[in-house]
Amino acid sequence: MTTDLVMWQIGLLTAISFAVGILGGFVGLALGTIRLPAMLLLGMPAPIAGGTNILVSSLASLSGAIRHFREGRVDKRIVLVMGIPAFAGAFIGGFLSDIVSERLLIGAAGALVFWQGVEFLILVRNRRRTGGPHMFGSDLEGAQGDFTPKRVSLEAGIGLGVGLLGGAVGLILGSIRLPALIRVLRIDPRIAAGSNLFIGFFMGSLGWVGHVTRGQVDYLLLITMGAAAMAGSYLGARLTGRVQLNTLILTMGAVLIVVGILLFWRGVVG
Template sequence: MIDMFPLEASVGQLLFLGVFTFLLGIFAGMVGVALGAVRLPIMLALGFNPVIAAGTNLGVTILGGSAAALPHWRDGRVVGRVVVVIGVPAVVGALLGGLFADDVKAWVLLALIAGLTIVSSAISFWQWWREVRTAEKTQAAEPSRTPSNVDSKKGVRL
């Protein structure tokens, strides 16, 4: 049997994780993501075994994601056929990944986690940068709507 707390997680560490994931859960419910990519590195930084951290993170994702999905479902913001088309392959892939998790060395899991975090961060940054550039171009193309007594560098002239 796998020891659930291989590094003797302290009460303080568990309380920190509880408060952190509560706050993360509020944000996750608003934006529609489980945020396991944020939770997992915190668990690893606290010294959890990577396989235990990954499995525990998935369990938390199931609970938090299910709770967050309910109001979205109730308000008609979930497309069932898309859930099935994406969900079935995800379930099969996750099942296979879980079955083979013990066969992969911890350093390989850590490298995969780091690589996926870097790629995810780069994609998020690129999307943000593209939106900023589009907004700047749109703003530059529009005629100024500033009153004639306002100087952009010096402020309001009286």
């Protein structure tokens, strides 16, 4: 299925997808929540915009994840511990979408993501003011994670819960998984970013079949936005290993705040 977008609109969305891809590859998020409002504002029908967006998000995640994997920033243990429960949760969540209000779920997710972003910025600010370690600790630079049974169980539970929520509302929700990976497993944020993108690819892939079979994909836009997102995500992933840890966390915080606002607005306005 195709929409009635004219060439300048397709070009604009492609440019936005490239820019969002760079940012997403850098911080380890698919950032479909930023692309989707742009698609809707240009008049795309919501089902087609959502279906196309989740496919673009999956492609962007794959491209960034490949770069992170090549540079050793994808931890297979994280993919198993959080990824498998998230996949199962997303599958089940798809059948629960009619039970709980979608707007309520999206609004709650937005509030949580927003607070995580604010907290990240506060931590970096305190670090700069005092010169002391923030709660992530300077030891997390290069940290391989703390995979105790208690932490693994908690992380698996979070993965399942985020998967259920994402499956119900049709979002990958890497913006919730990412802070949890850093906090619970105490892993280097760079490794968390790479592993989160890897999980995001498979999460997005689960949405392919349903949207494709229902004709909710604009294939021309998928090709242009998908290619741009993949190129941008790959470039962004290259930057992750080249910046200071506090700079990465600061960027993560700012992005989470924006994503949280967008999610909350979508939940309130619909």
